[in-house]
Amino acid sequence: MAPKLDLHPRSDGTSTTGSLQGQGAYARLLDEIRDGALTPGTRLTETEIASRLDISRTPVREAIRQLEADGLVEHRPRTGAVVRRLSYPEIMELYEMRVVLECTAARLAARSASDVEIAELDEINAEMAAATGNSAAAYEFNRQFHRALIDAARNRFLLKSVNAIHKTLLILGPSTLTEAARAEQAIAEHRAVVAALRDRDGPAAEQLMRTHMEHAQRTRLKLLRLRGDTPDDTREDVI
Structure with a gap:
């Protein structure tokens, strides 16, 4: 029997149903x-989002607060909640941290990943290759690949840190895999990382992941430039 929903108000004035709606609004x-x-x-x-999602303003408010806690949204005087704009140094720092974390994950996974996990990574990458031309599907398989690799590293603190970085990177918009050439390059790079994991070669896996991340960073900066959205408001401290 399915559990009953608790419809009684919580201490913050919302119900469990409202909280579930808030999570749905947050995901959307x-x-x-x-x-x-x-x-x-x-x-x-709040009113526009509530109307568009066909829910009340309370779960929308909850979703916006959660986005603020994630650092994706900020409050501006006389404007209210807005999606954050990352400065150029912030983008570079995010990718720098992503390189550190995901390269570490690749090195650890070479030591701790099971044969089944390595085979799963290979299969996910093959499905990504089969989805060439469908950027939404490629994004999802790419996300699964990186998540499976990080899980195989067997370090919960690393996983938490990577999740925070990936969430902030959402501000930058559509995946770099929208470029067909980058998608094909990423698949080849994944394949090389999997081969290093299969050989249990930690240093090679780490270096191959570094190359993969650096290519993703260069593609991201190119896409931002083409969109005319390269942040330059705080570049006076960048040489």
Whole structure:
């Protein structure tokens, strides 16, 4: 028998149903930020979002608060909640941390991943290759590949840190895999990383992941430049 929903108000004035709606609104807004429907600087108006999602304003308010806690949304005086715009140094720092964390994950996975996990990574990458031309599917398989690799590293603190980085990167909009050439390159790079894991060669896996991350970073900066969205408001401290 399915558990009953607790409809009694919580201490913060919302019900369990409201909380579930808030999580749904949060997931929807995350998707819209990732897909570029909500671009940096976009104002998030409770009434507009509630009307669009056909829910009350309370779960929308809860979702916006959660996005603020994630660092994806900020409050501006006389404007309200808006999607954050990352500065150029912030983008570079995020990718720098992503390189450190995911390269470490690749090195650890070479030691601790089971044969089944390595085979699963290979299969996910093959499915990604079969999805060439479908950027949404490629994004999802790419996400699964990196998540499976990090899980195979067997370090819960590393996983938590990587999740935080990936969430902040959503502000930058659509995946770099929207470029067909980058998608094909990423698949080849994944394949090389899997081969290093199978050989239990930690240093090679780490270096191959570094190359993979650096290519992703260069593609990201290119896409931002082509969109005319390269942040330059705080570049005076960048030589």
